[in-house]
Amino acid sequence: MTSAVSVGVSEEARLRVMAARIIAQGRWPYLSTLLYTLRVVESDSLPTLAVDQGWRMYYNPEFVMKQTPEVLATMVLHEGMHCVFQHGPRFSALNQIGSRHTIWNLAGDANINEVLDQAAMPWGEFSPVRFSTLAKYGVENAMTTERSFFQIIKYFEEHPDEAEAESDCGSVTDGQSRPYEIPRGDGDKPAVGSDQQSVIRDRVAQDILKHASERGIGTMPGGLLRWAQELLQPKINWQRELAGTFRTSLATVLGRRDYVFTRPSRRQDAMRIGSSEIILPSMRKPAPPTVAMIIDTSGSISSDQVNEFLSEVDGIAKSNGIGQGLYVIPCDAVAGPAQKLQSRGAIAELKLTGGGGTDMGAGIAAAAEMRPTPRIVVVLTDGYTPWPESLPSKIDSLIVCSTVESTMKAIPEYARAIYLEEEK
């Protein structure tokens, strides 16, 4: 890359970028392997800093010399996080028109800078894109990059006269090559292949988890820790977990739709070949059990959460062949009357009032008194409640869904526990 700047400035700018990288590494040592994988390339064809798909970092020497090494270090970490968060492949996966990449970049920047701000990184004179900057487009704090992106797109579709805001951190954010990029196979500074990138990302994620377990979660930005956990310890959403647990309960309660040899098959007569006989099983489906849902009405659970939960359980029960026999019991310190849930539309009509004090044990005891006895009981609670010593013998399976993660430990062994994480 030829440069119009003098050799002296060029050399100084290179030193400054390297110094910034040393400072950046010192701040977040768990990003070391990624930061040092970035090859630095000088170029005056771009205004600030950028990274390409092959993880080469381009810098404008004049821009660089206007920043202190400390501020530049923040920007290097910013670029590094575009690599960590895989903004390029995520943009391609959205199948959007290529020209929207500047808006995508903006949405990604807000997310990254939120993490940097949590760690109180210096920005100097520079004013970065933040969620607050994007608030005028309707973007809210902590939205995912995808959601912010579609929000901004929607805003500009509704306001076609306004000039579109933009940001450009290079092709690492969108997978579309820029004119200033050096060739992928450059002899001195070759691109890092995408498979190599995922190996490095895995290593960074492990280093983050290791750092968090050795030095404590408080020593690192939550955004990075969450990313590492999602990559290496992917979580299954509560709806799927609840559906799986419910099915397992159903199986242990009564047996499912399945084959049995205890009764002859309808087709048995057609199965005679000469003197030999083939024995076919028949299908058996036991009568579905009654299910009771105990809803903690003592306060902290919002009605939206209750509705979502009830319609989820209703859906799961229906798909497992339980059309009838779903009951809802509101419960605070004492259990309210059991109400039959006829259909999903009837959820709004349920009377779920309550107040001070919480004892889910009262709800469980009330469920055990019902006729027919519910074999499966599902509890929705914030977990700030005492639990009974043991499960009433008539109830076969208890599933407890807690909306507060820290109360999960107190849920007794005899119950299956699920954490209902609120979606963002």
Place this chain on the structure above:
Amino acid sequence: MSTIEDYAATYKTLITCVAARVPVVLWGPPGQGKTSVIKQIAADQNRHLEVILASIREPQDFAGLPMLSNGVAALMPPDWAKRLSQVENGILFTDEVNTAPPSVQAALLRVCLDKVAGDCELGEDTSVIAAANPPEQAADGWDLAPPLANRFCHLNWDLPAEVVRDGLAGNWVSFTVPTPNPEVLTQSLNAERAALAGFLASRPDLTTVLPKSSAEQGRAFPTPRSWEMVAILSGWITACNLESSVRRIAVMGCVGAGPAAEYITYRENLDLPNPEEILKNPKKFVLPNRMDKVYIIGASLMSAIRNDMSLERWQAVGVVLERIAEGGNPDLAVTFARDWLRERPSGAMPDTSLLKSLVPLLTEAKMI
């Protein structure tokens, strides 16, 4: 989320599983071209393929039909099993395994593991492929039972838009994997087993990890059996000289993301030079062209001299740092030089030529 690179790597992992006879299950919504890809692979490898829908089958279709003959009950094999037992290197593809009732899944266990259907041996040369719809997408889908799930390598099958676009234009992309040389294969399988043994010796807690949640138990998790599958697949991948993204997907598919990342990192570190060797002969140190490797070597050298410090070893690290700085990465050298200077044994002085290459940067970063 899926890109054409992910798709290519998943496709190649599938071919490798089929070639290595590791049972594989494809997770994906209906209509993703799973069946046609498998037909393509069978044609490419010139092998007989049997496609059956598990959801419309009964347990006897896999376990054999019990038949009374002369007072003895025998298990009659179904027709597809008979055909597979008669050909060499057959492929059995069972679609919709997780919408099959549990007893059908249980019957499938023996087919997948022992390759036996009824009283009929399919032969060890038979490959088993299954496809499943994620439970949240299938009307009456079950999670796979843990014992069945643990016998498969799990792949997420997702068609990227680009592949569909080109496919509709008449150009469905397909991939092939070279057939490995048998000698090379034996060697790389042995090397892989040794590496895996070393890894599990250092992380015995990862030998068996049963996930807590019932949904995760229906996917990949580490057990001695799934580690064995890792050894086979990763050995094949080395022998076929495939990209590291294929290895990543294959290992993740057998043991899950976390343990897979740890094993792959361990494997990569094995390829790095031993720090003690470098300290003995620092002048012979050749700078790897991957900077992440240089960083890891630097870190291992620093911990080696911290454990066993002598003037000679300290100076050897100085030689390596100088080489890193001269190789165009003075910032990487400075990162270690900071600690290295702090660890200086009394009376030792760093080489002037090293200092000369580091001082401007140390000044810029305000470290001196």
